[in-house]
Amino acid sequence: MRKIAALLLALTLLFGMSAPAGAVSTSASSAVLMDAGSGRVLFEEDMHTPRPIASITKLMTALVAVEETSELSQTITVEPEWLEGVEGSSLYLKAGDQLTLETLLYGLLLQSGNDAAQVIACWIGEDLEGFARLMNEKARELGMTNTHFTNPSGLNQEEHYSSAYDMALLACACLENPTVANICATQNISLEGRTFVNHNKLLWLEEDCVGMKTGYTEASGRTLVSAATRGAQTLVCVTLNDPDDWDDHQALLHYGFDTYPVTQLCGEGTTVGQAAVAGSVQPTVSLVAQGDCWYPLAEGEQLDMQLDVYSPLTAPIPAGTQVGTARWILDGEVVAEMPLETGTGVEDDRWKPNALVRWWMGLWGKSWETTVPGMGLI
Missing domain, CATH: 3.40.710.10 (DD-peptidase/beta-lactamase superfamily)
Structure with missing residues (x-):
């Protein structure tokens, strides 16, 4: 069962310090x-x-x-x-x-x-x-x-x-x-x-x-x-x-x-963050938005972005795999969301012993992942 790990990014969009324009009113009920x-x-x-x-x-x-x-x-x-x-x-x-x-x-x-x-x-x-x-x-x-x-x-x-x-x-x-x-x-x-x-x-x-x-x-x-x-x-x-x-x-x-002019939060295919990857010499993978996302903001309003990424990410991972969601938060409430996918593929490119080495290790009752420093699973 996949766990959701919340990776908080302090991405703040600032649009000036003044308050919204003066209130309007209508003659309507x-x-x-x-x-x-x-x-x-x-x-x-x-x-x-x-x-x-x-x-x-x-x-x-x-x-x-x-x-x-x-x-x-x-x-x-x-x-x-x-x-x-x-x-x-x-x-x-x-x-x-x-x-x-x-x-x-x-x-x-x-x-x-x-x-x-x-x-x-x-x-x-x-x-x-x-x-x-x-x-x-x-x-x-x-x-x-x-x-x-x-x-x-x-x-x-x-x-x-x-x-x-x-x-x-x-x-x-x-x-x-x-x-x-x-x-x-x-x-x-x-x-x-x-x-x-x-x-x-x-x-x-x-x-x-x-x-x-x-x-x-x-x-x-x-x-x-x-x-x-x-x-x-x-x-x-x-x-x-x-x-x-x-x-x-x-x-x-x-x-x-x-x-409240609309502001673009992300564009389709743009990178919004990185996530750690296990099982590869490549330590991270880029997270890209699956679409465009816009939101109306008044002057002085600010958004925080939170990345919720499936954890752990383990190679191999093909490019274009959905791996989480970006969420934008205003005054403590989620106001926009966008699915995230991997921008590039990640191969399981760790060193692996050949059959002879695995046989030799087997004679000693050892596992190659635990025997060779730095080659174990993260």
């Missing part, structure tokens, strides 16, 4: 600003309280739809029962209309069509209840603990709610899905004779904005999920019941980029 790469919360106001969320629900509808189907060019014929009870924003679909899933998804996320939401849900889940089950399964998978969905559009129902933090988790998952992320970032598009213009004004107001979704009902107030990318950093912002959401999102995104 709930708000959160999150670094998408690390999941670090950079700002929050009552982020875990469940509230009605209106049409930002459609981010989950789109994500489930894309994950449940592999071909967006499939043609869907609208059944009359799929349009029952539709109200609010609409693509004005009629029974018998034929559209591809791709067109329906653009109508869902850009024009916020409630009829598109129901058609997608009934086509994939057979009915609204079946699709809601898929939505809630995905929510549990993402760790959305203060969320429950009952419909694909976000129309008001007592058991349909989420929190700002949970919606940020969903937004991060949508950004990791290339299809959903691309649709959310589209300003306008024409498909199958229909033109859709994105309701998200931030796509025009903020050059770094890459989506995502607006919402409004009388019960929820204005809800908004936005995302912006600057260099290697992507931020997600969520506000619920915010009458000044455009201004608040711009202020929060600027605050995040300016106050």
